[in-house]
Amino acid sequence: MRGPARARFRGRRRAVRALLAALVTAGVVLPLSAAARPQTPAPAPASPAAPATPAGLDRTYAAHRANAARAARMAGAHGDHRRAAVDRSLAAPSRQLLAFDGRGTGRVTEVFGGLARADRVAVLVPGSDTGLDTYGRFRAAALALHRQLARQAPPGTRTAVVAWLGYETPGTVSAAVATTGRAERAAPRLRALVRDLHGVTGHRARISLICHSYGSVVCGRAARGLDVSDIALIGSPGTGADSARALRARARVWAARGAGDWVGNVPHLDVDLFGTTVGFGADPVSPAFGARVFAAGDAGHSDYFTPGSACLANLARIALGETSAVTRD
Secondary structure (H helix, E strand, O other), rough: OOHHHHHHHHHHHHHHHHHHHHHHHHHHHHHHHHOOOOOOOOOOOOOOOOOHHHHHHHHEEEEEEEEHHHHHHHHHHHHHHHHHHHHHHHOOOOOOOEEEOOOOOOEEEEEEEEEEHHOOOEEEEOOOOHHHHHHHHHHHHHHHHHHHHHHHHHOOOOEEEOOOOOOOOOOOOOOOOHOOOOHHHHHHHHHHHHHHHHHHHOOEEEEEEEEEEOOOOOOOOEEEEEEEOEEEEOOOOOOOOOOHHOOEOOOEEEEEEEOOOOOOOOOOOOOOOOEEEEEEOOOOOOOOOOEEOOOOOEOOOOOOOOOHHHHHHHHHHHEEEOOOOOOOO
């Protein structure tokens, strides 16, 4: 490495260390202050947690809706009216919940469309700061993709979208958001979801993962040999792997980042700090990473599912298997 390049690398490395030191400090201070606030009570999740066959699907939906209704009553009695409203909405008869856990920041897996008969299933994996209290924005993204799939699907192709808030996402300003710890704990749950979805669809459906922000780290940890056709990384800080090949995925690996996404300013390094590796390595949209890079236009970090956008249309093409129609920058 020559002098100027070495100086730039060292400068970026120092910036990363300073940023991560601040995040570590926040990761200590914020949990300690949060510990003083009591959590909203909620019941344990309903059982069974996931269906194995189409015959069990309606029963599973009903069990989790009933659990959400109980959680709403408990939250209301506790005085947390915001959480109670979210839980009540999830308990509505029209909601299709594969899983629900109202405890802590909360977890929910919701289906849009007819899963049992679907030919194409897109699973959305969210990034940081996603929980029950912010679930509305994640659900809006899933609904936008579901509607886009319905518009773009060839006649006779049946589609479904699964919004998977199946792990405790890190806070944007926290030590956890800069390490793979949460992703490593989430990956087995994501792999289990994919197995359950194949159990419902009878392995007929082609499943794709659409992974936003820190969710791409989760997908990277779950990717090895996973029975999915495509993995799309959007607004990704990295996957923890040096290349798409290093993910050891059976799937096609895609990546996109909008011109307005602040993640483009994040240094793509991994650094040993306080005995922990922080950062996520190679940039997924770089040529060296080796993903199939597709157009995301001027999207900002939260704009990838904007109706009418180039990115949303491309995500639908990927989920539908129309790979030759995907546009590039």
